[in-house]
Amino acid sequence: MSEKIDIERYDDIERLMTELSSPGIHPGLGRVVRLLNIMGNPERSFPAVHVVGTNGKGSTSAMIEMALRSSGYSTALYTSPHLLHFGERLTLNGECVSPEAWRRSILRIFDCVEEDPSLKEDRPTYFEIMTVCALILISERSPDIAVIEAGMGGRLDATNVLGDVRLSVVTPIALDHSDFLGDTVEAVAEEKFAVIRDGGRAIFAGDGGGVLSRRFREICDSRGCIDVVADETIEIDLDSLSLSLSGTTVSLRRQGKTVELVLSLLGRYQAENARLAYLACDILREDFYRMKKKDILRGFSSTKWPGRLEVFRKEPPLLLDGAHNPHGMSALVASLGDLIGSRSLGIVYTSMSDKDYATVLGILSDGMSCRLYCTEVPDNERCAKAERLAQAAKDMRWTASPVAVTDPSRALDLASEECDIVIGCGSLYLLSWIYRNYVKP
Incomplete structure (x- = not known):
């Protein structure tokens, strides 16, 4: 019964956010940036992994977050959409943020919008308000690392305002939301790759050595960014890939060394997501966080992601x-x-x-x-x-x-x-x- 009450309370939060926001999708970062400036720029107060792409963002984000948490770090995970209730979109150390905390954050934003003539005339969208709320809530908790999944876009996505991006992760790219992102895969890729930060670190799932991988490297090179293309760095041993209703097992090979992965997530594509997530953790381990291989593997084996096979x-x-x-x-x-x-x-x-x-x-x-x-x-x-x-x-x-x-x-x-x-x-x-x-x- 308590779960039912919680769901209803989260439904109330979702309705409140809908009432405050403007309908539809309105690309652009102006509203988000203005609102965050008024709120004291919470997006600058914590380090983040930014995950963009077309498919596999949620699973990849969840594996990275769980590996970090299994390594002893405090974490935040922001994803979309939700399945059962709105609270799934933001977890802190694996726990959903309470409806009360969401409501407090939303009401703060409501006051800001009502008091600012520009925002009152051009109200933020639902996703923009939700993202700003999430950034405020993450800032209040000050986690060691936040894993932030983008919405449908990249360059103009409301999540592309983070101040301390330790790693940009780009999952496989395909046509989707063509009205906003472009009607070719190359055009969509330009939108996604635009999140790569100058002098930062970035990893792309790859496209078999095709035009997208080459373009990714060009952009990283032009921005002085350290780049990694996953499918050119680690090989998936397809002979080892095994699926059952219990999960997925697969071996990854890199420079003569083998890593055995046991995933609770089910699907051949989860092997590719796991390869990307494993390399992402490897980069974070080299530069920022002390993560042991056994903790990464334990995190992957316990990752849950509802609604993906x-x-x-x-x-x-x-x-x-x-x-x-x-x-x-x-x-x-x-x-x-x-x-x-x-x-x-x-x-x-x-x-x-x-x-x-x-x-x-x-x-x-x-x-x-x-x-x-x-x-x-x-x-x-x-x-x-x-x-x-x-x-x-x-x-x-x-x-x-x-x-x-x-x-x-x-x-x-x-x-x-x-x-x-x-x-x-x-x-x-x-x-x-x-x-x-x-x-x-």
């Missing part, structure tokens, strides 16, 4: 994954092949109407033998209609004709009746709905 229920198996764009779905399909074997698979899928769901569904149908159950998230105006999704998928390759089931509960039940394993994917909003309406075993 998560085993929500073991019997009958129900997995959840937030894959919503082509890059994410390709990564999911690659992992499902290892897990499913000869068992039948049911996909309960939904998508926001502004996403490229036709391409995502095509990747899914080409990559897996499965049944498709299209559904909707109740009371979500952005959600594509189940019938529309099923229509888009009807000429693709499935083991049975796609069906549209508006009620997600009924879709999950039907898939569980007809298939050995079920996975819910396509939108974090769907996963959030499942978290709120199903009791996790």
Whole structure:
């Protein structure tokens, strides 16, 4: 019952923040910088790791934070979005910040906005207010290190105001949010790489020695920044990669030395995230923090990240994954092949109407033998209609004709009746709905 009360209180905080903010997305750092100046620049009072990219930001951030915490350091972790409740977005030493602390910070900002003519006329957005609140709360606690995940952007993202960035981490880059970031991968990369600091340290997941890796090195060189490209520095031993419903094991090889990783996180792509996180920890260990290898590995093995190929229920198996764009779905399909074997698979899928769901569904149908159950998230105006999704998928390759089931509960039940394993994917909003309406075993 206490968890339910906490969720409701966090919902109140989210509503309060929505009431204060301007609707929509308005790129630019002017509002954030002005507000932070009024608040005394809390963003300058603590060291940070800044994580940007398209996919894998959350998992990579969580592994880095957990490795630092396992090494004895006090930490903050700021991520988005949340699944169950708003409080998940900011943790201090692994604990959610209380609704009372969030409310106090929000009301301080509210007073500043009301008293400043410029901010009152051009009100900060939801993400901007949330980020400034988080920076205030982190500053009050003064952790040894904060791991800050960017939102959708980079150069103009509200998180790109940090004063003491010890390391910039760039996860894999792909097309997403094209209206704001550009309609080519190269354009998106420019936005992400723009967070690299002069004279700092930066690491990029890499793109197999392609144009993005070369551009990353060029930018780092022009800014006097020490750079590392993960896929050119450490090799993943694919023969050692093993997936089960319990997690992922994999070996990393570097200059003749092998590191064995045991991850509680599930998925082939988690091996790539772990490689990036391990190298990030290696850089932090060399320059700033005393982190022993055993503590890093212990941190990785205990990292939890809900909604990323998560085993929500073991019997009958129900997995959840937030894959919503082509890059994410390709990564999911690659992992499902290892897990499913000869068992039948049911996909309960939904998508926001502004996403490229036709391409995502095509990747899914080409990559897996499965049944498709299209559904909707109740009371979500952005959600594509189940019938529309099923229509888009009807000429693709499935083991049975796609069906549209508006009620997600009924879709999950039907898939569980007809298939050995079920996975819910396509939108974090769907996963959030499942978290709120199903009791996790």
